[in-house]
Amino acid sequence: MRCKVCGCPELRWLRVGTVAQQFGCTPKVLRRLIKKGEIDGVRIGGEWRIDHQSLDDYVRKDSVRFSLPEARQP
Numbered sequence: 001m002r003c004k005v006c007g008c009p010e011l012r013w014l015r016v017g018t019v020a021q022q023f024g025c026t027p028k029v030l031r032r033l034i035k036k037g038e039i040d041g042v043r044i045g046g047e048w049r050i051d052h053q054s055l056d057d058y059v060r061k062d063s064v065r066f067s068l069p070e071a072r073q074p
Contacts, residue, residue, distance in 0.1 A: 003052065006059050013042070013049035033058070 003010050006022065016027045031048055034041035040054035 003056065006052075006055055010052070012052055013044070014052055014055065016041075016048045016050060019050055019055065 006019075016030050020027045020030055027048075030039070030050065031041075033039045034048060034050065039058045040051040041048050042051070043049075
């Protein structure tokens, strides 16, 4: 099942690569957001993971209007 806010898999900690692919950006962009404190992340086994709730909050805060394509009304 996918998250209704960001479209990512509904897991607590998301891999940076998964989020980058979902949002069409590079993992480097996401690591920068973690280091700037804009989203919460943690290193597990040498790999950054993103807190899903933090990502949802970031998307809501920085989006003018956000809805998944299948949720849009014509």
